[in-house]
Amino acid sequence: MQTGFPINLDLASMIGKQPIDILTSPHRKAHELVTDMIIANKHVRQGTAPSGESLHMIETIVKNSVAHSEPIPMLTVHGCIKAGPVLNDRIDLAEVMGLHTLRLLEQRIVAVYPPGIDLTVRLEDLTEIFNVSYEHRNIDKLVGYYSKSYKRLAAAMGLSFAQVRCESEMVDAHDWQHWTHFHAGLFASYLAKTRSVANDKLARTAEYNDLTHMGWSGTIDHDTRTWFAARYKRIYGKLNQWDFEYRLAHYLAGIMTRIRFGASGVKLPAIYLSLSSPLPFVFPQPRVYYRTRAAHAHLAPWCAVGYVDMANADLKLVSARESEFLTWHNIDYNGASIWAPYQPANVVHY
Numbered sequence: 172m173q174t175g176f177p178i179n180l181d182l183a184s185m186i187g188k189q190p191i192d193i194l195t196s197p198h199r200k201a202h203e204l205v206t207d208m209i210i211a212n213k214h215v216r217q218g219t220a221p222s223g224e225s226l227h228m229i230e231t232i233v234k235n236s237v238a239h240s241e242p243i244p245m246l247t248v249h250g251c252i253k254a255g256p257v258l259n260d261r262i263d264l265a266e267v268m269g270l271h272t273l274r275l276l277e278q279r280i281v282a283v284y285p286p287g288i289d290l291t292v293r294l295e296d297l298t299e300i301f302n303v304s305y306e307h308r309n310i311d312k313l314v315g316y317y318s319k320s321y322k323r324l325a326a327a328m329g330l331s332f333a334q335v336r337c338e339s340e341m342v343d344a345h346d347w348q349h350w351t352h353f354h355a356g357l358f359a360s361y362l363a364k365t366r367s368v369a370n371d372k373l374a375r376t377a378e379y380n381d382l383t384h385m386g387w388s389g390t391i392d393h394d395t396r397t398w399f400a401a402r403y404k405r406i407y408g409k410l411n412q413w414d415f416e417y418r419l420a421h422y423l424a425g426i427m428t429r430i431r432f433g434a435s436g437v438k439l440p441a442i443y444l445s446l447s448s449p450l451p452f453v454f455p456q457p458r459v460y461y462r463t464r465a466a467h468a469h470l471a472p473w474c475a476v477g478y479v480d481m482a483n484a485d486l487k488l489v490s491a492r493e494s495e496f497l498t499w500h501n502i503d504y505n506g507a508s509i510w511a512p513y514q515p516a517n518v519v520h521y
Contacts, residue, residue, distance in 0.1 A: 201284065202234040205243065208279045209233070209442065209459060215279075218460025219449045228457040232440055242289035242332070243280070244441035247273065249321070250473030251296040251314045251337075254406040255491025258310070260317040262324055263510040264477030265470070265488055269446050270328050272461055276444070277332050290333040290444075292325070293436035294318050297338040297347045298425040302418065320508065327507035341434040350431060354424035357381050362391065362416045370394075387427055391419075395450075402448065405490060406474055447471040479513040 206229060210221065221229060236243045249269075253259045273290060281287045296314045322335045338347070361378035373379060373390040399419050403410055410418070429435065443458040448471070462470070476494040480487050497512035 202230065202237040205233050205237060205280060205284045206230045208283055209243075209276070211279070215275075216459070216461050218445070218462055221457075221459060222455070224455045225457060228440070228455060229442055229459065232442055232457055236286070237284065240286055242286045243284075244437055245288050245290045245444055246293065246435065246437045246441045247290065247444040247446060248293045248295055249446075250471065251294050251299040251317050251321075252310070252473065253317070253476075253491060254474045255494075256408060258313060260313040260320065261510045262317065262320040262508070263512060264479070264486055265472040265475040266321060266324060266477070267328070267504070267509065268477050268486065268488070269472035270325055270330060272446070273333065273444070274328065274330060276461070277330075287332055290330075291437040291441075292333055292335045294321060294335060294337045295425070297342065297344060297351075298422070298429075300344075301348055301351050302421045302425065324504070324507040324509060327505035336436045338429070338434055338436075341436065342428075342432045346432070347428055350428045351421065351424045354385065354427045355420045357385065358391075358420035358423045358427075359416060362396070362420055366412075385427065386430065391423070398450070405492065408492075447474075476512060479511065481513050482516040 206226075209229065210216070210226070233243055253261050253263075273292075277288050277290070296318050299314045300311050318337055325333060325335050357378070361376070361382060364378050365373055365376055368376060370390070370392040373392060379390060396419070399422075400410070400415050403415055403418055407418075435441075440457060443456065445458055445460050446462065449460050470488050470490060474491060475488045476491055476497065477486060477488050478494070478497050479485075494512070496514050498515060499510050499512045501508060502511045
């Protein structure tokens, strides 16, 4: 059913605006003011605060850019398929809100530092293809359509400060497949054979030595595995041990392959903006957690459905598994085709 949807939907007004009047001292140095705009406060960015060491790394990147009057290099990564019980290639209001969050960040920075930011959005298309190809015959087509639609949406929203790059534009797909398959075998063996090994002994195993020999650093402790298992369960439903370890091994293998080919998508060092859930493990990295507007929890756009609450005329996010009450309608948004689902006002949750 598609009746009753406001075709002339004013997305910008419904998403709202984030305030620029962040509390800063006019006597602070330029790079400190810019850092303030990035870190922001709880009225703007509701992710976890960077650690002291991470904050120092962020400020160093900003300071170097300001000293040369150059845009501040930033990177954010994005999945290339809509996760959930049924994988699909729909671009909806969750992606709009995610990109709008990045646009508001750029506006805040330009207000105090005209060179602004140089943002790269890395679409992890090869990671998606070789992570779930065993369960979906047409995964490459879904990923390809999602990537093209996402690029069209970014252009339609006027994100001139952002470059959207796919992994497939940086690495040959056959090379990626070869090395990801090889690395995944190492990680799968490590995960399976250390299920009952205590955290403090994970680095003493032969399987971990195999990983470090290939350039990997850092154990995958049991708290981290539990965290990933909970996220995968939320996206895919109940998984058995083999299926979970298969997915995690291929995810980690993608990271290792990306490092091997230098396919980060941006010249490092750069500030990493994360739209996904905060990771349980903390290590020094210039990472800032953002969350999309109107979200009540950390939901990455590729794991969420952004919809219009007709009763309250508001935009909200829910996980893909919680979208059963939504009615879908395809609309044109400045030349980009997006799905704009809504929840009818007469739907009551019990």
